[in-house]
Amino acid sequence: AQTVTQSQPEMSVQEAETVTLSCTYDTSESDYYLFWYKQPPSRQMILVIRQEAYKQQNATENRFSVNFQKAAKSFSLKISDSQLGDAAMYFCAYRSRSGTYKYIFGTGTRLKVLA
């Protein structure tokens, strides 16, 4: 069975600085998807970024980028130029390429942005 681990329960970053959130996972599959979701205090989860495992190039969405290390089974999220609105719970999620497409989530990292 697949597992997802987020070892940082909480992180803080100064506004305008850069922060990296860690995520590792375990799977025997060779093809899958990885996601980062943001859950602000309003509680609705919003997709931040996704990565297809077969792509070697790291995904980037504006200030958000990932460092995907397939051999190490690591999928970290880098947030550049942090803004107050980035404060939220961040969940890393794994999804198989086939099957029911269910997500397996990590335990989350709470990000605080300091003014």
Place this chain on the structure above:
Amino acid sequence: EPEVTQTPSHQVTQMGQEVILRCVPISNHLYFYWYRQILGQKVEFLVSFYNNEISEKSEIFDDQFSVERPDGSNFTLKIRSTKLEDSAMYFCASKGQINNEQFFGPGTRLTVL
């Protein structure tokens, strides 16, 4: 932009009572999911639903739980006889045929007293 909606936003019930949580997925989506998040814990998969039947369910999804898509738009989660440990945030999600990601609703907070 289309979005997943859920009602009610908060439901309080007595232990042993039945509750129905409602979701309206994005209209052209084909895959539907329920997840739950006990306060302070991770989001856990409950059940997936495709082609009018359950495609996968977790160990949490026991005989007390059921899902239904009664009218082609709503997607409901029923808990037959609630227990204290069912208190959690319940999220509905849907996915289209082409999208790789799931779209989540805002959640229903269920409190069992």
